[in-house]
Every structure is written in structure tokens, then in C-alpha cells.
Amino acid sequence: MANFGGHAIPGSFFFLFGVWLTVKHILHHYWRVHQPKRRQGTPPFLKKMHYFEGGLQIFAAFVGIMVEQFVPDGPHARLVSGGSWVKLMNWQHCTMYLYFGIAGFALVASTAIKLVPVGVDRLTLSMALFVEGFLFYYHVAMRPHLDAHIHTLLLVAVFGGAACSMLEVFIRHNIVLELLGAGLFILQGTWFYQIGFVLYPLSGPQWELEQHDNIMFVTMCFCWHLVIHIVFSIVCTVRFSANGRDIEIGMRNTSSASSSQKSLLQESEED
Amino acid sequence: MANFGGHAIPGSFFFLFGVWLTVKHILHHYWRVHQPKRRQGTPPFLKKMHYFEGGLQIFAAFVGIMVEQFVPDGPHARLVSGGSWVKLMNWQHCTMYLYFGIAGFALVASTAIKLVPVGVDRLTLSMALFVEGFLFYYHVAMRPHLDAHIHTLLLVAVFGGAACSMLEVFIRHNIVLELLGAGLFILQGTWFYQIGFVLYPLSGPQWELEQHDNIMFVTMCFCWHLVIHIVFSIVCTVRFSANGRDIEIGMRNTSSASSSQKSLLQESEED
Amino acid sequence: MANFGGHAIPGSFFFLFGVWLTVKHILHHYWRVHQPKRRQGTPPFLKKMHYFEGGLQIFAAFVGIMVEQFVPDGPHARLVSGGSWVKLMNWQHCTMYLYFGIAGFALVASTAIKLVPVGVDRLTLSMALFVEGFLFYYHVAMRPHLDAHIHTLLLVAVFGGAACSMLEVFIRHNIVLELLGAGLFILQGTWFYQIGFVLYPLSGPQWELEQHDNIMFVTMCFCWHLVIHIVFSIVCTVRFSANGRDIEIGMRNTSSASSSQKSLLQESEED
Amino acid sequence: MANFGGHAIPGSFFFLFGVWLTVKHILHHYWRVHQPKRRQGTPPFLKKMHYFEGGLQIFAAFVGIMVEQFVPDGPHARLVSGGSWVKLMNWQHCTMYLYFGIAGFALVASTAIKLVPVGVDRLTLSMALFVEGFLFYYHVAMRPHLDAHIHTLLLVAVFGGAACSMLEVFIRHNIVLELLGAGLFILQGTWFYQIGFVLYPLSGPQWELEQHDNIMFVTMCFCWHLVIHIVFSIVCTVRFSANGRDIEIGMRNTSSASSSQKSLLQESEED
Structure with missing residues (x-):
């Protein structure tokens, strides 16, 4: 992970996952609102989206674990070798993937x-x-100041997301909570990119890791990333709230969750 | 911000905002209580107050950002200049204003x-x-003892307010929670003034920033500020609870939210 | 406060307050349970108990403030004298009493x-x-190890009680929560006595303030105090649950809350 | 406790308790789901399980306290001897057992x-x-790095379990919460074993207590233990969800909670 690509890949995944969740929750919300008698069940289009999402998570987790284990300098499924641990970093990533797979x-x-x-x-x-977050937390200790700080900010997004998801167990179908959770995924995704840009700049000079101004900027930058998500959520909400009824109709005519998703987005853009 | 005025301006804003919220929530509460069948909708006078409040927030945020950017020694919308950050403090304030605008x-x-x-x-x-609170938190590190302490106390009010507002998402129309949230805004406002008085005294000698007695006094003083709000809330509650019915009648005859607000306050005082 | 009596007085108050709350909440609980249709209102005997409790709190707070201010070596209502703070400790105690009065x-x-x-x-x-808890927190820093530790344990009871009372705002009439809150008052009361015994022993040698074994014992002792409350609550619950109907009948015949309280306790003991 | 056996005994207890709770909560959940009109009362088989569980807890706590007190090198019910504390560690364990007995x-x-x-x-x-958790917390300070870390991870399970149980007071019969609580008992149990294996290895060399890799591995290992529980819960859920009706029938024909429990497990395995 100690390069730009190693931060861009998880960043892209989390970003896309957050976008997906935002769209899914907003669709579900307006479907519920437009039901004549507030039907309780899960609509068919949502079930398809769940299957697609879950399947992709399992698939991505499986691929991720395989890659981490069997890249040329990976541990190749060995944990101990000659009395010392083998590539614990890769094993930690596998552990994370495993949980997302579950x-x-x-x-x-x-x-x-x-x-x-x-x-x-x-x-x-x-x-x-x-x-x-737990594995990251014990991972970031004893680094240079800016490096530790930028990873600590990531933990805010990660643990915030964990708290949101836990709350959703008890407070079902609260769109505000669901959007907040999805937003924290987007934030996590974009922040992974930010970490990549700061620690492994693609061009230009290295960042000064102990300079106070850099830390101030990074803290502020974290808040800006949050704005991106808010704006995105507002746009989605405004779009889908207008044509909530059309959504279900559109859903009925499509076969797979991913294609229905796309057609829906096109619909919205054609309005 | 490193002078008395720089603390008095935000202090006044937060104080007035807290007073406004207190009055608004109490009016709304007694309107609900006096409805024959507990009508659910938002009464017209409250809608006007919402528009006024939201509009003012947007306006104040816009003015604040413009001022921070284009004062003579401001960053003038440049973030980087000659390889170093430009006036990050002003940019941080803009970020805060942006969020209140949102x-x-x-x-x-x-x-x-x-x-x-x-x-x-x-x-x-x-x-x-x-x-x-987040930007403040990373802002107050490495200051003299009293300076850090007095800003830490501010964070209690800020994060307490954030927690209250978050709870209000789930627990709707709980007047006790709403008053607590409004009270923490008032506390924040008066505490900004207190910070100004302590760090930049208008007259008399400077405060000894490392003396233990000063820290003890400031801690106690924070509790006294909280009393101010409690007394204010009690006065408001007692006043408005008596003439809850009159409020709505008064509201119907007024045209703008701000004027209705004033007439109401006059009414109460004439009792 | 720096003697045994200074800890015994608040300890007694908190202990008796906790006992009173335990009895009050259990009485109220079984009154609710025995109502045929779960009447919502407050029964007359509870109103009397509320008036008595509130009145006593106001009275005790007033007396406490007067004593703290006008004891021979008190601040006599002066806050500043000759450029330095006067008896801040007494002022802090007054602030605490004020809040309990409110x-x-x-x-x-x-x-x-x-x-x-x-x-x-x-x-x-x-x-x-x-x-x-807030004033205590900044009060206990920079003391010997055992002294700081024993006050920190007090804070567990104080902040735990604050959290319980806050939860009771939202979760009304939950007897388990109410008993927990009352129990934390009892714990606070007995712990004040414990602090007195440890720091100002009435007889025998002084405690070694830096010895690890003493800290281990004190931590364990805190848990034992909690047991006292649990046993007391169980006894109360068992007693009052049996004769819940009798309580209301007994209440109707008595005139003041305090005397009805006593007669009830006698009744229970006569069973 | 400073040997492998001293960690294996509590570990086994907590592990079996967690397994028992998992099975009990899942049985109760599917009994509720299969009731025609969602009967509210407690089914007879659950009452038997409660009696068995409570009785065993009281018995185990009693035995535990007796053993801790009257082993040859125990305190033999003396707390102070010759001006110093006697075997505080044993007294602390007794305190813990007492609470589980309560x-x-x-x-x-x-x-x-x-x-x-x-x-x-x-x-x-x-x-x-x-x-x-409270007694453990003040117990683990000032140890070598790995020793402190591995006990800190235990505290995550312990305090997590305490929070879950507290939430269950307010959120009744939420199977997800109940499974999480039971899972944290299982985690606690297996983690006690892990502590035993790491600090008192049965064979092979001692672990290097200050090596960073060991700490990384132990952190990751904690997450793996959590997976064990998740898999176990899934297996239980899948098993019992299929034959929820059969459970009650099976329950009716058995006399004691423990034997019915066993017959049920056999039933499930015979499917």
C-alpha cells in the first residue's frame, strides 16, 4: 500500500460504494414515500440491488484476499516462517476484506x-x-506528525461509519441516518485519494511532514471533502424526489439491478 | 481574530442565534400543546421564522466568507502562493461559515x-x-495553559450542541432537548465574549496565563454562564406558556416573521 | 472540606437523597403497575413527595451557599480582593449548591x-x-496518586448519575433506569464517606498515598459500595411489590409527604 | 491466575456461557416469530432455561468465591493482616464472582x-x-507492552458486552443486539485462551513482549476470534430458523432445561 496506487484502489472502491448506497437509499426512501398505504415489504428493484451489492462485495473480498496472498512478494498463505511473522500487513488487509465479504x-x-x-x-x-478502524488505529502509531494526523482523520470517517451502521440496526429506514452513513463511505473514499496525494505526490515536491501549516490545511481539507458529499446528496435527493413514481415504473421494465440502475440515472438526466 | 472584537462578533452571532432558537422552540412547543387534536403540520408563523432564520444564515455566511477573503490582509481567494499556504486561518473561518450557510x-x-x-x-x-469544533480542536493545541483551557471549555459547548442537534434528528419536537441545544448556542456566544475579556482585556492588567487560580475561576465561570441560559429559558417558558393561545392569534395578524416576532415579544411584556 | 466532616456532610446528603429517590421511584412504579387502566397522571402522594423533595433541595442549597460564604474564613460574597481571587474553593461549592437548588x-x-x-x-x-463532576474533574489534577484515584472513582458515580438523569428525560418511567440513577446517588454518598475515612482517618495511621496495594483495595472497595445499593434496592423492591395496593390506601390517609413516607415504611416493617 | 490454567478456566466459562446465550436467544427469537399472534409471555422452555442459567451462575459464583478464599495460599476470609492487605488479587476475583452471582x-x-x-x-x-472490566482496567497498567495490549483488547470485549447488556434493558427482544452480546461473551472466552497461549506458552519459546510484529499479529488475531463467533451465530441461526416450530414441540416433551437443550441440539444435528 505504500504508494499512490495502493491508496487509490481502496479509495475508488469506498467512493463508488458510498455513491451506490446514496442512490439506493434515496430510491428506497422515495419508493416508501410514494406508496399509498406505506407498504412494508422490500420492493423487487431493491432486492435486485441488494443481491448485486452483496454479490459484488463477496466477489471483491475474495479477489482482494487472493491478490494480497499471492502477489509475488505476498505471504502465499503462510503466517509463520522461521520463527517470525510473514507479511503481517498483507494478512491485516486480508482480514479487512474478509469482514466486508461477510x-x-x-x-x-x-x-x-x-x-x-x-x-x-x-x-x-x-x-x-x-x-x-481497529486495525488502522494500532497501525498509525509512531509515524511522522502529518502522516499520523491524516490517518487519524480517516479514522473519524471509519468509526463514524461504524456508529451509523450500528444505529441503523435499531433505527430502521431513517433516510437521514442512511445518507450520513453513505456519505461517510464517500468521505472515506475521497480521503484515501487525499492521503495518496499527500504522502506520495504524483508530481511536485514532497510534503513537509512536520510543518504545522500542512496539518492545518489537511484538517480543513477534510471538512471540504465532507461538503462534496453533502452537495452530491442534495443533488440526488432533489432529482429523485421529483420523479419517485417513475422510478418504480422504470424498475419494473428492467431485468438486472445494474442495468436498471443505469437506465434510472439516464432517465433522471433526460428530465 | 486575535483581538477582543474578533471574539465579540462571533459571540454576538451565536448568542442571538441561541436566543432566537429558544424563543422559536418555545413558541412551537406551546402552539403544539394548545392544538385541540395535536395537529402535526408546521404552523404558518413557524414557516416564516424558518425562512427568516435560514435566509439570514445564508446571507451571514456569504458576507462572512467575502469579508474573510477580501479584507486587505486576507487571502483574496488564493490558497497557495509561492509554495506555501496563504492565510490558512481565514480559510478555516470560511469553511466554518460555509457549513452554517449549508x-x-x-x-x-x-x-x-x-x-x-x-x-x-x-x-x-x-x-x-x-x-x-473539529477545526477548533486542532487549533488550540500548544498554547499557554489558560488559553488552551478556556478554548477547551468552548469545545464542550460546541460538541455538546452538535450532539444535541444530531439527537434532534431522531427525537423530534422534544422541547427539553431543543432548549438544551439552544442553550448551548447561548453559552457558546457568551463564552466567546468571556474568552475575549480574558485573553484581550479591554482595561486593567493582562491575566496570568499559567496561574492555577485563574484556571479554577474560569472553570467555575463557565458554569455560571450556563446558569444565565437556564434563567433565560425559565423566564421565556413561564411567559409564553401563559399566553400560548394568544401567540397564534397574534401570529395570524402579522405579515413578516421578524415583525410578528417583535409584536409577540411586546405582547408578552405588556402582560 | 479538607477534613473528615467536610466529606461526611455531603456524603450524608447524597446517601439520604439516593435512599429517598429509590423509595419514591419504587412506590411510583408499583402504583403504576396496580392501576387498572394504567392511569397516566401523577398520584397525589407523589406530588407531595415532589414538593417536599424540591423544597428541601432549595432550602439545603440556600443554607449551603450561606454557610460557604459567611463562615469565619469564607469569602463573605467578595470574589476579587487586592488583584487575586478570594477563596475560590468556597465559590466552587456555592456554584454546585446553586445548581442543585435550581x-x-x-x-x-x-x-x-x-x-x-x-x-x-x-x-x-x-x-x-x-x-x-465538571468542577471536580479540574480539581483533582496534580494530587498524590491515591488521592487522585479515589476522587476519579467518585467521578464515575457523578458522571454516571448525570448520564442516567439525562436518559430519563427521554425514557420516562423506566424503573430500572430510575433505580440505577438513585443507586449512583447512594454510591456517591457512601463513597464520600470512604474518601473521608481514607484521607482523614479518624484513628490509626495515615494511608500510604503512593502504595499500589492501597489503590487496588480502593478500586475493589468501590465495587463493594455498589453491592450495598443493589441489596438495598432488592429489599425495597421485594417489600413494596407485595403491598403495592396498600401503599395508595395508606397514602390517602396521610397529610404530609414526609409523614406518609414514614408510615409507609412502618407498614412495610409490620408486615 | 499467572499461568495457563488460570486463563483457561474463566475462558471456558465465558465461552460456554456465550454459546448458551446464543442458543437461548435464537430459540426465543424463532419461538416469537412462529407465534400466530406474537404472544408476549415467556414460553415454559425459556423459563426452565432461565432457572438453569441463573442457578448455575449462583452456584459457580459461590464455588468460585470459596475456592479463591480457601485455597492453601488464599486469604482465608482475612482482608487485613499485620497492617497490610492480604491477597488482594483473590479478593478482586471474589468481587467479580459476587457480581455474576447477583x-x-x-x-x-x-x-x-x-x-x-x-x-x-x-x-x-x-x-x-x-x-x-473496571477491576481489569486498573490491573493492567504498568506491564510490558504486549501484555498490556492483549489485556486491553480483552477490555474491548468486556466493556462492549456491558454496553450491549445495558442497551438490552431498553431495547427488548432485539435478536441482533442479543446475538452481539452473546458473541462478545464467546469472544471474551476465546480471548482468555489466547492470552494464556501468548503469555504462558504450553510449548515452544516465550513471546517477545516488546516486539512490534507480535502486537500487530495479536491485534489481527482478535479480529479473527470475532469471525469465529459470527460463523457460529450464522450456523445456529440457519439451523434453528428452519425448524422453529419443532423446537416448541420438542420442548414440551422434555422435563429439564438441560436435557431439552441437548435433545434439541441432537434434533438439529439429525436434520
């Missing part, structure tokens, strides 16, 4: 099987974020 | 548009306070 | 006046405990 | 007596975990 599995299971307790998907997602 | 925008939007999810205005206000 | 006032007001928002009495009690 | 007593009482307030059993369990 969260995906829980989402698929709770969508498919009616008897799975409500909220298990959110609990596992919360655990995945907690584990991510 | 909160104002959310309040106007959620009043005007029925489809905006309930609670978005509180979430954005909570975020604005969180961002304010 | 809590008593809020209890009386919310019992007497129907329009006072529900929960204000709990919010002010929570604030009183928060202020007490 | 929790068992509260469970039995709240099952047997209808008038005991709902939620008292969870509050006492939460207190028992809090006291355990």
Missing part, C-alpha cells in the same frame, strides 16, 4: 431468506468498519 | 419542499457545529 | 404547573451532576 | 416473580461485566 454474505442472506433477523446486514457492515 | 440552505429547503426528508436541517446544523 | 426549583415548578415541559426536572438534575 | 439471582427472581421490574436481569449482568 457483510456482503449477510446482505444476500437477509434479502433471500425471510427468517434471517432484520438488521443482521447492518451489524456485519458495522463490524467490518469497526475492524477496519 | 445549514441555512437545508432549513429553507426542508421548509419549502415537502419531499425533503425530515431532519435534514438538524443534521446539517449538527455538521456545522461538528466542523467548527 | 434542580429543586425545576421539580417544584414542573409538579405545580401543568404547562412546564415534561422532563425539565431531570434535565436540571443532570446539569447539577454534570457541573459537580 | 446477576444469576436477578435472573431467577425476575423469572419467578412477576412483579420484579422487567430488565433487572440485564442491568445486573451489565454491572457484572462493568465491574469485571
Whole structure:
């Protein structure tokens, strides 16, 4: 991970996941609002989205674990060698992927099987974020000042997201809470990019890691990233609130979750 | 900000905002209580107050950003100059104002548009306070003891307010919670003045920044500021609870939120 | 306060207050349970208990402030003298008493006046405990190890009580929460005595303030104090749950809250 | 406790307790789900399980206290001897056992007596975990790095469990919360074993207590333990969700809670 690409890949994943969650929650919210008698069940388009999301999480977690283990300088599934630990960093990443895979599995299971307790998907997602933050927390100690600070800010997004997901177990279908959780994923994603830009600049000079001004800027920059998400959420909300009814109609005519998603976005843009 | 005026201006804003919120929430509460069947909707006078409040927040945020950017020794919208950051303090203040502007925008939007999810205005206000506290937190490190302490106490009011606003997303129309949130704004406002008096005394000698007695006094003084708010809330509650019915009648005859507010206050004083 | 008596007086007050709250909440709980249709209102005997409690709080706070101010070596209502603060410790105690007085006032007001928002009495009690803990927190720094530790344990009881009272604003009439809150008052009371015994032993040698074993013992002792309260609550619950109906009958025949309280306790003991 | 066995015994207890709670909560959950009209009462098989669990807790606590006190090198019920404390470690363990005994007593009482307030059993369990964590917290200071770290991770499980049990007082019968609480007991149990393996290895060389890699591994290992529980919960849920109706039928034909428990497990395995 000690290069720009190593931060861009997870950043892209988290960013896209946050965008996906934002769209999904807003769609679900306006579907609920437009129901004549507030039907309780899950609409078919949402089920498809759940399957797609869960499947992708499982797939991505599996690929991630394989890559971390079997890259040329990876641990190749060995944990101990000659009395010392082998590539613990890779093993830690595998652990994180495993939890996101479990969260995906829980989402698929709770969508498919009616008897799975409500909220298990959110609990596992919360655990995945907690584990991510937990491993990061003991990971960032004893680094230069700016490096430690920029990773600490990441933890704000990670643990904030874990708290949101945990709350969603108890407070169901609260769109404000769901958007906040999705926003913290987007924030996490863009912040991974920011970390990459700061610690491994693609061009120009290295950042001075002990300069106070840099720390002040980075703190402020974190707040700006949050604005990006707020603006994005507002745009989504405004768009989808107007044509909530059209959404369901559009959903009925599409076959796969991903294509319906795309057609919906096109619809919105054509308005 | 490194003078008395720089603390008095935000202090006045927060103080007046807290007073406004106290009055608004108490009016709304007694309006609800006096409804025969506990009507759910927002009464017209409250909508006007929301528009006025949100509009003022947007306006004040815009003016604040412009002033911070284009004062003679401001950054003039440049962030980087000659390889170093330009006037980061001004940029940080702009970031804070931006968030309060967004909160104002959310309040106007959620009043005007029925489809905006309930609670978005509180979430954005909570975020604005969180961002304010967040930037302050990394701002107060490495100062003399009393200076750091007095700013830390401010953070108690700021983060307490953020927590209150966040809770209001989930616990709607709880007057006790709303008054606590408003009270923490008043506390923040008066405490800004206190910081100004302590760090930049208008007359008399400078305060000894490392003396233990001064820290003890300041801690106690913080508690006294809280009393001011409690007394104010009690006075408001007692006043408005008596003539709750009159409020709505008074409201119907007035045209703008600000004038109705004034006439109401006069009414109360004439009792 | 720097002697045994200075810890025994607040200790006795908090202990008796906790016992009173335990009895009051259990009486109220079983009154609710025995109502045929779960009447919502406050029964007359509870109103009397509220008035008595609130009145006593106001009276005790007033006396406390007067004593702290006008004892021979007190500040005699002067805050500054010759450029330095006068007897800040006494002023801090006055501040604490003031808050408990406000809590008593809020209890009386919310019992007497129907329009006072529900929960204000709990919010002010929570604030009183928060202020007490807040002033203590900055008070215990820079002491010998055992001294600091034993006061820190007190803070666990104080802030725990503040959190309980705050929760009671939102979760009304939950007997488990109410008993926990009352228990933390009892704990605070007995712990004040413990602090007195440890720091100012009535007989025998002084405690070694830096010895690790003493700290271990004190930590464990704190847990034992908690057991005392649990046993007391169980005894109360068992007693009053059996004769819940009798309570109301007994209440109807008595005139003042304090005498009814006594007669009730006698009744229970006569069973 | 300073050997492998001293960690294996509590570890086994907590592990089995967590497994028991997982099975109990899942059984209760599917019993509720399969009720035609969501009957509110406690089914007979659950009452038997409560009695068994509470009784065992009381018995185990009693035995534990006796053993700690009257082992050859124990304190033999003396607290002070010759001016110094006697075997405070044993006394601390007794304190912990006492609280778990109280929790068992509260469970039995709240099952047997209808008038005991709902939620008292969870509050006492939460207190028992809090006291355990509280005593541990002041116990682990000033140890080598790895030793302190591995005990700190234990505290995450202990205080997490205390928070879960406390939440269960207010959020009743939420299966996700109950499984999380049970899972944290399992985690605590397996982690006690892990501590034993790391600090007192049965074979092979001692662990390097200051090596950073060991700390990284232990942190990651903690997350793996959590996975064990998740997988176990999933297996239980899948098993019992399928034959929820059969459970009650099976329960009716059995006489004691423990034997019915076993027959149920056999049933599930025979499927």
C-alpha cells in the first residue's frame, strides 16, 4: 500500500460504494414515500440491488484476499516462517476484506431468506468498519506528525461509519441516518485519494511532514471533502424526489439491478 | 481574530442565534400543546421564522466568507502562493461559515419542499457545529495553559450542541432537548465574549496565563454562564406558556416573521 | 472540606437523597403497575413527595451557599480582593449548591404547573451532576496518586448519575433506569464517606498515598459500595411489590409527604 | 491466575456461557416469530432455561468465591493482616464472582416473580461485566507492552458486552443486539485462551513482549476470534430458523432445561 496506487484502489472502491448506497437509499426512501398505504415489504428493484451489492462485495473480498496472498512478494498463505511473522500487513488487509465479504454474505442472506433477523446486514457492515478502524488505529502509531494526523482523520470517517451502521440496526429506514452513513463511505473514499496525494505526490515536491501549516490545511481539507458529499446528496435527493413514481415504473421494465440502475440515472438526466 | 472584537462578533452571532432558537422552540412547543387534536403540520408563523432564520444564515455566511477573503490582509481567494499556504486561518473561518450557510440552505429547503426528508436541517446544523469544533480542536493545541483551557471549555459547548442537534434528528419536537441545544448556542456566544475579556482585556492588567487560580475561576465561570441560559429559558417558558393561545392569534395578524416576532415579544411584556 | 466532616456532610446528603429517590421511584412504579387502566397522571402522594423533595433541595442549597460564604474564613460574597481571587474553593461549592437548588426549583415548578415541559426536572438534575463532576474533574489534577484515584472513582458515580438523569428525560418511567440513577446517588454518598475515612482517618495511621496495594483495595472497595445499593434496592423492591395496593390506601390517609413516607415504611416493617 | 490454567478456566466459562446465550436467544427469537399472534409471555422452555442459567451462575459464583478464599495460599476470609492487605488479587476475583452471582439471582427472581421490574436481569449482568472490566482496567497498567495490549483488547470485549447488556434493558427482544452480546461473551472466552497461549506458552519459546510484529499479529488475531463467533451465530441461526416450530414441540416433551437443550441440539444435528 505504500504508494499512490495502493491508496487509490481502496479509495475508488469506498467512493463508488458510498455513491451506490446514496442512490439506493434515496430510491428506497422515495419508493416508501410514494406508496399509498406505506407498504412494508422490500420492493423487487431493491432486492435486485441488494443481491448485486452483496454479490459484488463477496466477489471483491475474495479477489482482494487472493491478490494480497499471492502477489509475488505476498505471504502465499503462510503466517509463520522461521520463527517470525510473514507479511503481517498483507494478512491485516486480508482480514479487512474478509469482514466486508461477510457483510456482503449477510446482505444476500437477509434479502433471500425471510427468517434471517432484520438488521443482521447492518451489524456485519458495522463490524467490518469497526475492524477496519481497529486495525488502522494500532497501525498509525509512531509515524511522522502529518502522516499520523491524516490517518487519524480517516479514522473519524471509519468509526463514524461504524456508529451509523450500528444505529441503523435499531433505527430502521431513517433516510437521514442512511445518507450520513453513505456519505461517510464517500468521505472515506475521497480521503484515501487525499492521503495518496499527500504522502506520495504524483508530481511536485514532497510534503513537509512536520510543518504545522500542512496539518492545518489537511484538517480543513477534510471538512471540504465532507461538503462534496453533502452537495452530491442534495443533488440526488432533489432529482429523485421529483420523479419517485417513475422510478418504480422504470424498475419494473428492467431485468438486472445494474442495468436498471443505469437506465434510472439516464432517465433522471433526460428530465 | 486575535483581538477582543474578533471574539465579540462571533459571540454576538451565536448568542442571538441561541436566543432566537429558544424563543422559536418555545413558541412551537406551546402552539403544539394548545392544538385541540395535536395537529402535526408546521404552523404558518413557524414557516416564516424558518425562512427568516435560514435566509439570514445564508446571507451571514456569504458576507462572512467575502469579508474573510477580501479584507486587505486576507487571502483574496488564493490558497497557495509561492509554495506555501496563504492565510490558512481565514480559510478555516470560511469553511466554518460555509457549513452554517449549508445549514441555512437545508432549513429553507426542508421548509419549502415537502419531499425533503425530515431532519435534514438538524443534521446539517449538527455538521456545522461538528466542523467548527473539529477545526477548533486542532487549533488550540500548544498554547499557554489558560488559553488552551478556556478554548477547551468552548469545545464542550460546541460538541455538546452538535450532539444535541444530531439527537434532534431522531427525537423530534422534544422541547427539553431543543432548549438544551439552544442553550448551548447561548453559552457558546457568551463564552466567546468571556474568552475575549480574558485573553484581550479591554482595561486593567493582562491575566496570568499559567496561574492555577485563574484556571479554577474560569472553570467555575463557565458554569455560571450556563446558569444565565437556564434563567433565560425559565423566564421565556413561564411567559409564553401563559399566553400560548394568544401567540397564534397574534401570529395570524402579522405579515413578516421578524415583525410578528417583535409584536409577540411586546405582547408578552405588556402582560 | 479538607477534613473528615467536610466529606461526611455531603456524603450524608447524597446517601439520604439516593435512599429517598429509590423509595419514591419504587412506590411510583408499583402504583403504576396496580392501576387498572394504567392511569397516566401523577398520584397525589407523589406530588407531595415532589414538593417536599424540591423544597428541601432549595432550602439545603440556600443554607449551603450561606454557610460557604459567611463562615469565619469564607469569602463573605467578595470574589476579587487586592488583584487575586478570594477563596475560590468556597465559590466552587456555592456554584454546585446553586445548581442543585435550581434542580429543586425545576421539580417544584414542573409538579405545580401543568404547562412546564415534561422532563425539565431531570434535565436540571443532570446539569447539577454534570457541573459537580465538571468542577471536580479540574480539581483533582496534580494530587498524590491515591488521592487522585479515589476522587476519579467518585467521578464515575457523578458522571454516571448525570448520564442516567439525562436518559430519563427521554425514557420516562423506566424503573430500572430510575433505580440505577438513585443507586449512583447512594454510591456517591457512601463513597464520600470512604474518601473521608481514607484521607482523614479518624484513628490509626495515615494511608500510604503512593502504595499500589492501597489503590487496588480502593478500586475493589468501590465495587463493594455498589453491592450495598443493589441489596438495598432488592429489599425495597421485594417489600413494596407485595403491598403495592396498600401503599395508595395508606397514602390517602396521610397529610404530609414526609409523614406518609414514614408510615409507609412502618407498614412495610409490620408486615 | 499467572499461568495457563488460570486463563483457561474463566475462558471456558465465558465461552460456554456465550454459546448458551446464543442458543437461548435464537430459540426465543424463532419461538416469537412462529407465534400466530406474537404472544408476549415467556414460553415454559425459556423459563426452565432461565432457572438453569441463573442457578448455575449462583452456584459457580459461590464455588468460585470459596475456592479463591480457601485455597492453601488464599486469604482465608482475612482482608487485613499485620497492617497490610492480604491477597488482594483473590479478593478482586471474589468481587467479580459476587457480581455474576447477583446477576444469576436477578435472573431467577425476575423469572419467578412477576412483579420484579422487567430488565433487572440485564442491568445486573451489565454491572457484572462493568465491574469485571473496571477491576481489569486498573490491573493492567504498568506491564510490558504486549501484555498490556492483549489485556486491553480483552477490555474491548468486556466493556462492549456491558454496553450491549445495558442497551438490552431498553431495547427488548432485539435478536441482533442479543446475538452481539452473546458473541462478545464467546469472544471474551476465546480471548482468555489466547492470552494464556501468548503469555504462558504450553510449548515452544516465550513471546517477545516488546516486539512490534507480535502486537500487530495479536491485534489481527482478535479480529479473527470475532469471525469465529459470527460463523457460529450464522450456523445456529440457519439451523434453528428452519425448524422453529419443532423446537416448541420438542420442548414440551422434555422435563429439564438441560436435557431439552441437548435433545434439541441432537434434533438439529439429525436434520
